[in-house]
Amino acid sequence: MTEAEVEDKRITLAEAAKMVGDGDGLFWGGFGYQRPPIAFAHELVRQKKRNLTVYTCGSEVDLEIMAGAGVATRYEIAFSAIEALGLSYNIRRRVSEGKLAVEDYSNLAMAMRFLGGALNVPFMPIRSMMGTDMVNLRRYRGDDKLKVMDCPFTGDKICIVPSIQPDFSIVHVQRVDKLGNAQIDGIVGEDLEGSRCGKKLIVLAEELIDTTEVLTRPDQTKIPAMYVDHVVVLPYIAHPMMCHDYYDYDLEHLQMFHEMTRTEEGWQEYLDNYILGVDDHHGYLNLVGWDNLHKLHATKPWGY
Amino acid sequence: MGVLKIVEYSKTEFLIACASSHVRDGENVFGGTGMPLLAALLAKETHAPKSNLISEAGFIDARPREVPLSVADTRYYYGCSAAIGLIETLGFLLQAGRIDVGFLGAAQIDEYGNLNTSYIGPYDAPKVKLPGSGGGNDIASSAKRLIIMMAHDKRKFLKKLDYMTSPGYLDGPGAREKWSLVGGGPEVVITDMCQMDFDPDTKKIGLKSVHPGFTVQDIQDNVMFDLIIPDDVPTTEEPTQKQLDIMKKLDPKGIYLGKGG
Numbered sequence: 001m002t003e004a005e006v007e008d009k010r011i012t013l014a015e016a017a018k019m020v021g022d023g024d025g026l027f028w029g030g031f032g033y034q035r036p037p038i039a040f041a042h043e044l045v046r047q048k049k050r051n052l053t054v055y056t057c058g059s060e061v062d063l064e065i066m067a068g069a070g071v072a073t074r075y076e077i078a079f080s081a082i083e084a085l086g087l088s089y090n091i092r093r094r095v096s097e098g099k100l101a102v103e104d105y106s107n108l109a110m111a112m113r114f115l116g117g118a119l120n121v122p123f124m125p126i127r128s129m130m131g132t133d134m135v136n137l138r139r140y141r142g143d144d145k146l147k148v149m150d151c152p153f154t155g156d157k158i159c160i161v162p163s164i165q166p167d168f169s170i171v172h173v174q175r176v177d178k179l180g181n182a183q184i185d186g187i188v189g190e191d192l193e194g195s196r197c198g199k200k201l202i203v204l205a206e207e208l209i210d211t212t213e214v215l216t217r218p219d220q221t222k223i224p225a226m227y228v229d230h231v232v233v234l235p236y237i238a239h240p241m242m243c244h245d246y247y248d249y250d251l252e253h254l255q256m257f258h259e260m261t262r263t264e265e266g267w268q269e270y271l272d273n274y275i276l277g278v279d280d281h282h283g284y285l286n287l288v289g290w291d292n293l294h295k296l297h298a299t300k301p302w303g304y
Numbered sequence: 305m306g307v308l309k310i311v312e313y314s315k316t317e318f319l320i321a322c323a324s325s326h327v328r329d330g331e332n333v334f335g336g337t338g339m340p341l342l343a344a345l346l347a348k349e350t351h352a353p354k355s356n357l358i359s360e361a362g363f364i365d366a367r368p369r370e371v372p373l374s375v376a377d378t379r380y381y382y383g384c385s386a387a388i389g390l391i392e393t394l395g396f397l398l399q400a401g402r403i404d405v406g407f408l409g410a411a412q413i414d415e416y417g418n419l420n421t422s423y424i425g426p427y428d429a430p431k432v433k434l435p436g437s438g439g440g441n442d443i444a445s446s447a448k449r450l451i452i453m454m455a456h457d458k459r460k461f462l463k464k465l466d467y468m469t470s471p472g473y474l475d476g477p478g479a480r481e482k483w484s485l486v487g488g489g490p491e492v493v494i495t496d497m498c499q500m501d502f503d504p505d506t507k508k509i510g511l512k513s514v515h516p517g518f519t520v521q522d523i524q525d526n527v528m529f530d531l532i533i534p535d536d537v538p539t540t541e542e543p544t545q546k547q548l549d550i551m552k553k554l555d556p557k558g559i560y561l562g563k564g565g
Contacts, residue, residue: 031361031390032376057390058438079438083337084373084559087434095433102433104422104469106441107360108394115391127399128445130483132418133468134437137427148483156484186381187362188389244378251373302369304378 006211008178009231013281016202016232017043020052020168027114027164027198028056028063029171030238031189032083033249036062037172037204039237039281045069046276055114055164057107057190061241061257064090065275067100068267074140075100076164078107082258089261101139105129109146109161111190116163117197123160125151130159169198171223172237174246176205177213180228183220186244186303192222200229206246208233234281236293247296248304253288313543315496316562317551318515319453320346321543322494323407326451330354331404332397334443335366336375338560339453340407342551349550358397360439362389371559394439398446401486406447408440410454412465415509415529417452417472417490417502419444420465427467437469444470446486456495461527473507498523499540503532513540 017040020026030036041062044052052072054063058079066072068090080088080102094100105113106128116124129135130148138145144162151158171191175183182203184191195201203223214221237243240253260266278284285293298304313321316339323343327333329352335344336359344357345368357366361376365385372379381387397403410419411434421440425431444450450472454460472490473479480489492512493500499512510532511523520537555561 033374034361034376034378058436077436079436080433081435083375087432092433095430102436104436106437107390107439108399108442111390111394127484127486128442130445130485131471131474131479132441133422133427134441137467157482158484186378187376187387189361189376190390192389193391242378244381248378249373298378301382302378303381 006179009180009228010178011230011232013039013043013232013234014047016040016230017047017049019200019230020044020049022049023051024168025053025055025164025166027166027169027194028054028059029169029189029191029194030059030062031187032058032060033241034187034189035172035243036060036238036241037170038062038065038239038241039234039284040170040204041065042275042281042284044071045271053166055110055166057110060088061254064088064261067091067094068261069271069275070099073100074103076103076105076110078105078110082254085255085258090267093264103139103141103145104134105161106134111193113161113164114190114193114197116161117165118193121163123162125158125160128159130157135159164197166198167200169195169201170204171195171201172204172243173223174205174243175207175209176203176231176233177209177211177225178231179211180225180231181211181214181221182223182228183214183217184222185220188222195223196227201227202230202232203228204232204234204237206235206237206243236285239285239288239293242304245298245303247293247298250288250292250296311542311545311548313548314562316560317543317548319494319496320551321547322499322540323451323453324350324547325541326492327352327355327405332356332358332402334358334360334398334403334406334447336360336407337372341371342554342560343407345554346547346550349554350547358393358403360390360393362393363387364393371555373559394442398442399486401446401448403443403447405449405451406443407451407453408443408470410452410470412460412462413452413454413493414462414465414472416474416476416507417493417509418465418468418474419452419470419472420467422469423467425466441470444472444487448488450487450490452490452493454493454495456497456526458526458528461529463529473502476507477505497526500531508532510534511537513538515540516542
């Protein structure tokens with residue numbers, strides 16, 4: 001292939017978010033404090049998306065932002081809180097107001113739903129959730145939340161969960177080339193399955209690398225380019241959370257965020273200042289301050 | 305002449321040492337964060353050096369040099385034997401029956417050790433949305449043994465949960481078998497007043513030991529179900545100075561031990 005024929009999948013964050021339509025479903029990458037695509041959540045808010053359904057195991061700040069700003073109205077998730085700090089106040093308020101419906105699954109159940117979607121099979125069997133209210137109580141999915149059946153081979157009880165093939169998979173990685181070969185360092189969480197289950201995959205990466213670099217360390221390519229539709233390259237995509245080997249979490253900002261979300265007024269102030277009050281991700285980073293961001297830079301060999 | 309030994313400890317240190325005593329050498333342990341993490345690390349530094357600490361985010365055989373705030377915190381990475389992902393830990397390890405012991409906390413517990421980490425109030429109009437299952441239901445379903453750690457508050461020890469997130473013994477003997485659950489169910493509940501365990505026949509919760517400073521009556525007054533009280537209730541063992549020293553080394557900044565250790 002000559003140089004001219006090489007496809008360049010890079011687009012801007014705004015262009016990527018523009019593709020998401022109101023009412024769409026999104027697989028949401030990252031796990032806990034690690035690699036959440038928070039910059040993408042900010043842009044969905046700035047573009048005033050509505051009625052999104054978000055599928056993930058457990059995200060924290062990003063789920064708070066999308067629930068708080070009214071971008072997402074349905075979550076199919078296993079976990080929402082800010083680990084070590086406390087409850088997710090925005091989600092708690094939106095659930096109590098009836099503006100957010102949460103269909104509850106376990107972490108393994110969600111990971112298996114992504115695996116089923118990626119494998120293009122309609123459901124996956126799992127051994128969790130049986131006997132509890134996770135099975136008995138359902139919201140908008142009703143009968144389609146899950147089923148408990150007798151295994152056709154052994155006769156044992158087994159839980160089957162519906163696979164997911166959402167409109168988009170949104171995944172944040174450390175490095176990518178312009179073709180979309182995406183490299184993840186550290187744990188992958190549920191991102192291998194999640195990146196392959198969506199109808200379209202948008203990869204957000206901290207760093208652009210040349211394809212030659214991909215070829216020297218192909219084992220680090222956790223998502224080959226053939227799956228990837230679009231690539232967005234930006235620094236500090238996960239701030240105030242962490243990105244393995246790139247930067248640590250910003251505990252001061254995280255505590256401020258959590259404290260402000262205690263009240264609706266506090267949350268609206270954060271929203272106005274840090275998300276709606278800036279034009280784009282660079283505006284957000286300028287507001288957080290580059291002195292602060294540089295302090296978060298990871299130290300080798302610890303990776304944070 | 306005898307040696308007078310006075311060991312001073314905080315409530316948190318006491319609970320961590322107590323939880324740590326339930327981890328056995330060579331076991332595969334789901335540690336998470338907070339007190340369970342320190343309990344698992346303390347066990348590894350003392351009586352269970354061959355135990356294998358696993359975080360559900362994908363870290364296997366972990367020896368974190370600083371305490372992680374999140375199960376996915378990079379602080380878990382350095383010193384691991386492997387860093388993989390969720391299907392690995394919750395699927396290949398846990399669901400396949402390879403995890404010996406898991407730790408869970410909860411907002412509510414009932415007399416069969418079933419746990420609520422999802423909602424306070426009615427499901428259709430919840431007063432408080434709690435974190436949810438996370439990996440909790442998976443761990444309670446499939447770990448061979450479960451150690452539960454809870455703040456002791458009468459409103460948390462209920463006859464009927466607002467929502468059952470994770471299975472203890474469900475509605476009694478034979479229930480876990482009926483649902484083909486992989487794991488064995490809860491072994492012990494550690495609160496800031498006592499330890500409780502489960503009757504092997506009825507699967508109902510009973511008093512195992514009372515922490516120093518509390519009476520059997522204190523415990524009975526602070527649960528909303530009938531608690532099985534054995535004739536002889538021992539006092540829970542206090543932490544040793546060695547355990548306290550190790551805990552301070554594991555968490556020198558007092559992130560989970562709290563101010564003043």
